[in-house]
Amino acid sequence: MKGIAIGQYYPGKSLLHKMDPRVKILLTLVFVFLIFFCKNFWALGLMGSFLLIGMLISGVPFKMLIRSLRAILFIVLITAVLNLFYVTDGNVLFPNTFIKITDKGLYTAIFMTVRIACLIIGSSLMTFTTTPTMLTDAIERLLSPLKIFKIQVHTLAMMMTLALRFIPTLMEEIEKIMNAQKARGADLESGNIIDRAKALVPILVPLFVSSFRRAYELAFAMECRCYTGGNGRTRMKQMKLSWLDLLFGFAMTSILAGVILLNHYFAHLI
Amino acid sequence: MPIISLKNLTHTYSAGTPLSVSAIENINLDIESGELVGIIGHTGSGKSTLVQHLNGLLKPTEGKVFIDGEDIWSNKKKIRSVRFKVGLCFQYPEYQLFEETVYKDISFGPKNMGMSKEEIDLSVRRAADYVGLRHDLLNKSPFDLSGGEKRRAAIAGVMAMNPKILILDEPTAGLDPKGRREILDMIVDYKKKTGSTVLLVSHSMEDVASVATKILVMNKSQVAMYGSVDEVFSRADELEKINLDVPQITRIFLGLRKRGIDVSADVYTVNEGCSRLLSLLNGGEC
Numbered sequence: 001m002k003g004i005a006i007g008q009y010y011p012g013k014s015l016l017h018k019m020d021p022r023v024k025i026l027l028t029l030v031f032v033f034l035i036f037f038c039k040n041f042w043a044l045g046l047m048g049s050f051l052l053i054g055m056l057i058s059g060v061p062f063k064m065l066i067r068s069l070r071a072i073l074f075i076v077l078i079t080a081v082l083n084l085f086y087v088t089d090g091n092v093l094f095p096n097t098f099i100k101i102t103d104k105g106l107y108t109a110i111f112m113t114v115r116i117a118c119l120i121i122g123s124s125l126m127t128f129t130t131t132p133t134m135l136t137d138a139i140e141r142l143l144s145p146l147k148i149f150k151i152q153v154h155t156l157a158m159m160m161t162l163a164l165r166f167i168p169t170l171m172e173e174i175e176k177i178m179n180a181q182k183a184r185g186a187d188l189e190s191g192n193i194i195d196r197a198k199a200l201v202p203i204l205v206p207l208f209v210s211s212f213r214r215a216y217e218l219a220f221a222m223e224c225r226c227y228t229g230g231n232g233r234t235r236m237k238q239m240k241l242s243w244l245d246l247l248f249g250f251a252m253t254s255i256l257a258g259v260i261l262l263n264h265y266f267a268h269l270i
Numbered sequence: 271m272p273i274i275s276l277k278n279l280t281h282t283y284s285a286g287t288p289l290s291v292s293a294i295e296n297i298n299l300d301i302e303s304g305e306l307v308g309i310i311g312h313t314g315s316g317k318s319t320l321v322q323h324l325n326g327l328l329k330p331t332e333g334k335v336f337i338d339g340e341d342i343w344s345n346k347k348k349i350r351s352v353r354f355k356v357g358l359c360f361q362y363p364e365y366q367l368f369e370e371t372v373y374k375d376i377s378f379g380p381k382n383m384g385m386s387k388e389e390i391d392l393s394v395r396r397a398a399d400y401v402g403l404r405h406d407l408l409n410k411s412p413f414d415l416s417g418g419e420k421r422r423a424a425i426a427g428v429m430a431m432n433p434k435i436l437i438l439d440e441p442t443a444g445l446d447p448k449g450r451r452e453i454l455d456m457i458v459d460y461k462k463k464t465g466s467t468v469l470l471v472s473h474s475m476e477d478v479a480s481v482a483t484k485i486l487v488m489n490k491s492q493v494a495m496y497g498s499v500d501e502v503f504s505r506a507d508e509l510e511k512i513n514l515d516v517p518q519i520t521r522i523f524l525g526l527r528k529r530g531i532d533v534s535a536d537v538y539t540v541n542e543g544c545s546r547l548l549s550l551l552n553g554g555e556c
Contacts, residue, residue, distance in 0.1 A: 182353065184428065186382060
């Protein structure tokens, strides 16, 4: 369990890394929206090539980006298979066999697969180039208008940051407790589901106890450093928009226009 | 036949990745039955990795571990039985307590071994006696105990499995001097009563010097020295080179010797130093 990267940040100095995280989040949202807006392969191809350029300038190894697909491989497969067999209009591809696959079904299946792949790679491109702290920071800024509705945006963001911060710590803790119980002969690997669930008790109880202890200690430590919540709090790292963000914003806008045009002119294809 | 025997033991964390770190390298070591071995070394010297190999929690990247002459990895399925033979108590063991009562928590190990109810009861009460835990505490929740009592209860949880070899990783960490002394005395007492082999991992030379029969010094993933307390502390210069100290009282005696006062250098505890100095002052031999 050692060395699991939380938020899968890949350190680098590319243009994507240097972008303002707020803009990055917004552009990712636009990107996701546009992916669903694509109606044919031409539009999707445009998005795909944009994504490819993004992947290239990010400097994140392709292998790692592709690996982020693995988690949802199952969903992708199911979507593809369902589309393949449930789309029944169009020409039947193999007329003399019992397999009823139409060209349209095949087309939709591939289209869906590419779409989901773009979606996942696009959003992981953001998490690969933004540290979790920057992400939560940016989300806090973006959500700050909600203050009008008396929503404690800062508190929520702080909770998120702390949660992220403590994931590796808790993982380490779990490993320690597991080893300690294994040393007393705990058997975590065999037995049926109920046995296994029962075997988790000796791990979960100490984990909860120590989590609460940590939470108390952390709260004390924060109070000792005069933490009083978000009001009047200033920041060490100010976020500033730069020409870079403008550039990416402009690129995304042109792609938006491109997708609309392609959707319109090649509407008959799907 | 040595009870613990390590042959070319090497362990590399995250082997085969850019993050690979070798924690112990090519360790060859024989520990005889009945010893109380103090394992000393800096943080990151490989002490904890070493002891986790002895009960099969870690699998050697290379090399073999023999307990009682048997290669513990010869049959993977039997690895649990090795854990009953070699009891390992981790640092801050009080954080592993989980049961409703101290009694149930101590009996966790014996239960996993498949002991009968009577055997469990016997083992639990005996373990409680070893660590000096009053029997009326056994029915309390472990979370209601004081810090020192929790530590004892947790150590008892390992002792209750009646292991042939008991390994304690920094059992005195975070305790006050009185608590440290009590735990150390308890360990010596346990060894005397059960005749088992005990390995004590520690940072503190003072602790180790006062109880151990042998000392194992780890440095940079390797065994720097292994020998009797006298042997190891007679190499004070080498210890200093790897930034480890002989106990303060031994340093005083070594200093006295340097100044031409005829005292012996094999003094490791303050009490002993005191009596030696007194006899010297009274005109006797030292």
